[in-house]
Amino acid sequence: MELHLILLFMILASVLAVEARDLISSVISLSAVGLGLCLAFLILKAPNLAITQLVVEILCVVVLIRATIKKDLPLVRDGRWFFNTISTALFVVCFLAFASFALKELPNFGEPVMRVSGEYIANSLEKTGLKNIVTAIALNFRSYDALGEAAILFAAIIAVLAITRKTGRINEK
Amino acid sequence: MKNNQTGMTLIVKTITRLTVGLILVYGIYIVLQGHISPGGGFAGGVIITLSFVQLMLAFGKDTALKKVNQAKCIFLSGVAAFIFLILAVCGFVTGHSPGFRDGHSTFFSAGLVPFCDIAISVLVGSGLFVIFLALVLLTQEQE
Numbered sequence: 001m002e003l004h005l006i007l008l009f010m011i012l013a014s015v016l017a018v019e020a021r022d023l024i025s026s027v028i029s030l031s032a033v034g035l036g037l038c039l040a041f042l043i044l045k046a047p048n049l050a051i052t053q054l055v056v057e058i059l060c061v062v063v064l065i066r067a068t069i070k071k072d073l074p075l076v077r078d079g080r081w082f083f084n085t086i087s088t089a090l091f092v093v094c095f096l097a098f099a100s101f102a103l104k105e106l107p108n109f110g111e112p113v114m115r116v117s118g119e120y121i122a123n124s125l126e127k128t129g130l131k132n133i134v135t136a137i138a139l140n141f142r143s144y145d146a147l148g149e150a151a152i153l154f155a156a157i158i159a160v161l162a163i164t165r166k167t168g169r170i171n172e173k
Numbered sequence: 174m175k176n177n178q179t180g181m182t183l184i185v186k187t188i189t190r191l192t193v194g195l196i197l198v199y200g201i202y203i204v205l206q207g208h209i210s211p212g213g214g215f216a217g218g219v220i221i222t223l224s225f226v227q228l229m230l231a232f233g234k235d236t237a238l239k240k241v242n243q244a245k246c247i248f249l250s251g252v253a254a255f256i257f258l259i260l261a262v263c264g265f266v267t268g269h270s271p272g273f274r275d276g277h278s279t280f281f282s283a284g285l286v287p288f289c290d291i292a293i294s295v296l297v298g299s300g301l302f303v304i305f306l307a308l309v310l311l312t313q314e315q316e
Contacts, residue, residue, distance in 0.1 A: 047211040051203070055219040062226055063305055130286060135208045139286045146289070147261045150296055154254045157300040161247070164307040 003043050010036040024065070031061045048134045181231050189231035196224040204294040208286050214293030221298040226305060234309065243306050246299040253295035260285050260292065 010033050017029035034057035041050040120137055130136035139146055200220030207213035229237035263285065280287055 048213065048216075051211055052213070052216040052219075055216050055223065059219055059223060059226070059301060059305075062223075062230070063308060066230070066305075066309060128286070129284065131209045132207070132211065132213075134211075135213055135286065135290075138213070139208075139289050140284075143261060143264060143289065146293065147257065150254055150257055150293060153297065153300055154250065157247075157250060157303055160304045160307055164311045 003040060006036050006040050006043070010040075027061060027064050030064075031057060034060070046134075048132070185231050189227055193224050193228055196227065197221060200224065200294075200298075204290055205280065205287065207290045214290040215297050217290075218294035218297030219301060221294065222301045222305070225302055229305075229309075238306075241302065243303060246303045246306070249299040250296050250303065253292045253299070257289060257292040257296065260289055 013029045013032040013036065017026050017033065020026040020029060034053065038050050038054045038057065041047075041053055120133070120141065124130065124133050124136045124141075128136045128140045130140065200217045200223075202217075203212040203220055204214060204217030207217065225237060225241060228240070
């Protein structure tokens with residue numbers, strides 16, 4: 001019941017965020033959506049996710065208000081749109097072709113129910129010595145997943161720094 | 174920290190001076206207890222970043238940049254990513270997660286997982302602070 005109320009609140013707030021006239025009220029309604037999501041995680045008994053969601057939401061709201069609200073950045077629309085569209089379509093076709101080969105080998109979706117997760121729940125404390133089972137799965141059983149996550153974050157940092165740098169190296173000389 | 178003219182009003186500066194240390198210590202607590210209670214490297218790193226962001230919003234960008242500047246943040250995030258990669262290769266070589274195991278709820282009870290948490294927190298915290306700094310400096314240049 002509470003979950004449905006929160007979902008209704010989130011839908012209303014997101015509609016308001018899209019339809020609001022000025023940017024500040026839109027950002028505030030977006031943060032209300034994030035707060036509702038945090039409460040929904042708490043009701044569904046996932047405190048780990050609730051902490052992360054709340055903290056990231058605060059940082060996102062601060063960045064949105066402080067950095068992007070004063071003046072919006074110019075968007076580059078013209079130029080090589082034809083080449084970009086072609087390369088994106090090519091990449092999608094290649095990805096789907098390789099995925100169709102790879103996905104044939106996997107078992108059906110949800111076929112042996114609780115086969116892997118039952119193992120995690122039963123033996124995670126003895127095997128890893130971790131009381132927090134979420135951390136046990138994220139950083140011990142699936143640690144390379146976390147490594148890939150860190151690599152994605154590092155690539156994102158490098159991309160932001162490359163886009164927002166002051167001047168190109170060639171112009172300085 | 175001097176009361177110069179940059180930043181917000183006196184009320185915000187006083188409250189920031191009282192709370193910024195508490196927020197920093199709470200972030201470190203979340204990182205170090207991540208394998209026992211809810212929390213972990215990502216959330217703790219973002220809380221540590223939020224304390225620096227609060228310092229920067231209240232006192233202006235010069236005070237915060239004196240503590241941690243952009244080059245230092247980039248260096249920290251690179252070093253943390255490298256340390257995490259080394260820990261992952263450790264597990265790859267030995268076939269399991271090596272380390273001390275005594276008891277169930279101490280810091281050293283879980284092998285390498287707390288150290289992975291620390292590396293992730295440094296990577297996430299310095300990386301997000303670099304992104305924040307880059308966006309703020311970009312908008313200030315445009316004005």
